[in-house]
Each structure stands twice: as structure tokens, then as C-alpha cells.
Amino acid sequence: MSDTYERSHIKIPSATPGWSLDAWKYLPRAPAKGGLPVIIMAHGITGNKLMGLAPYAETFASLGYATVVFDYRRWGASTGTPRHVIYVSEQLEDYRTAVKYCRQQPEFDPHKVILWGTSFSGGHVVTLAAERELNLSAVVAQCPYLGNSGPMKLSWAFVKTFLNGVVDVLRQAVGLYPKYIPAVAHPGEVGMLSTPGSKQGMLSLAQDTRDYPNEVAASSFFEIPFYNPNASAARITCPALVVAAEHDNLCILQAALELKDLSPRVELVVLPCEHFDLYPGSRMHEKCLEAMKAFLLERVPV
Secondary structure, X not given: OOOOEEEEEEEEEOXXXXXXXXXXXXXXXXXXXXXXXXXXXXXXOXXXXXXXXXXXXXXXXXXXXXXXXXXXOOOOOOOOOOOOOOOHHHHHHHHHHHHHHHXXXXXXXXXXXXXXXXXXXXXXXXXXXXXXXXXXXXXXXXXXXXXXXXXXOOOHHHHHHHHHHHHHHHHHHOOOXXXXXXXXXXXXXXXXXXXXXXXXXXXXXXXXXXXXXXXXXXXXXXXXXXXXXXXXXXXXXXXEEEEEEOOOOOOOHHHHHHHHHHOOOXXXXXXXXXXXXXXXXXXXXXXXXXXXXXXXXXXXXX
């Protein structure tokens, strides 16, 4: 229980009939003059809202922003089968669905909608910032994936991961259950993410090992190379804050620098750390939060 905000559990009907997005709604306790500005949040690749998103939402709610934190279809506590399959188009649609839902709620100001994302979902909010019809007030992207993850190293583990992806494509094409691989793995092992520190960093975000199954349909591997959020950067229509990690080996700094060059709406903060150092409990988290708070209060004041 907090003196500054209250949290409730909601279900947002998804674009797929019968499936819903499981979400937390944070509302500031301080009386508001009108509808509240609302920040809509989701996690990065293979993550869910149990993995370190609450501290961000609590901070924003304490500042006076309403916050809605949701899981994508097929992930976390949301419904949808088969489980743990990544479709970029589906995840972008889930953000749009959450935006539409929030604009229909009387407690939110429909003209003050902000998107927040981290890592893979950081790329999502950058992509959506270029959709004029969404009429967003701002977006915040923490260590975002922007379509450039550096040179791909060919190894036996990479070949095996690729082949597992092919098998999964064929299995799902004939209606069979997906072929799963680890979502995060150590270097040299089969997995979606296997750069140094990825497995330790991702597992550290889960307070309970049961919160993170560490599996993903192998065909999801093919979604990443064809996704390029920077491709729409020149069309970004709202203020966008990017907090990047200088020594990120998952979402490289060069892509964030390119984004800044492509759009005058982008504000870039670079912190001297690695990817997972920006998350709660890590050494640069507070500095990351300070940058976000300053941006929000200036660009979309409460």
C-alpha cells in the first residue's frame, strides 16, 4: 500500500476475440483537476511485467502520472496461444489497443498519452511515435533496439539456433506445437539472446524464477533481423527520450546516435554502463529514472 498511488488489476480486450491483455493500473492518490496523463508500458523481448517494471510505474505514479503496465498477447499473464511466440506486428498492435482503451477511460486525459518501452519494446515505442494517427504526447525508450545490433557472429550455436527456427516454422505451418529454445543463454549456447551478460541480466530481473520461463518459440528468431524502428525515425511526431547505455552489447549505442541524427524530436541521454545496468537494482537505474522524470515533467507536465 502506498500513500501516493493505488494499483489495480485490469483486463484489456485485445484485437484477437476472446484474448485479453493483463495489466496493472496505477492511479495517483492526489486529486486531479481533470483527466490524468497516462503512461502505457510493456517489457522487452520475452519479458513480462513482473520483471522490474513496477518500480518505474510507482515512480511515475508518485509524480502524478497514471500508468498502465501490460503484458503482450501470449506472454506473462495475458491470454493467447501458442505461448511465447514473438510477432512484432502483434506487439505493436497490443500497444495501439492499450492506447485506444486508455483514451476511452474517464480517469485519463485522452490528449496526454505517453508510451514507454525498454529494449525491444523501446523499439516499439519509437516505431509508434512515427504513427501520426496515434497522436501521442511523448515516448520514452530505455536502451532501445533500433534495428542495428552490430555484426552477427557465425558460430555453431548460431547455426543450431537458426535450424531450430526453421523446424519451428515448419511445425507451426502444419498446426503442431512450437519448437522452443531458451530465450536467454550463455555465449556459445543455443538461445534467442546469447551475448555476454544477457542470461545473468535477464534472470536478475525476475524476483522469482517462476516469473520467467526462459523459453521462446524458435521461429521468433526470424522476427528480429527484419525489424528496423529507425526506418521510420524521420516521421516521429512527438518528443522522444532515448536513454542509452554506452557499452550496450544488445542494443548498440550507434543505433541510438543514428536515431538522434534522423529526428529532431529525439532527445538522447547516454549513461556510462551496460544494457542491464539501467534496470531496477542496478548501478545506473537512479540516473536513468532522473532523466525520465525530467523529460516527462517538461514535455507532458502533470
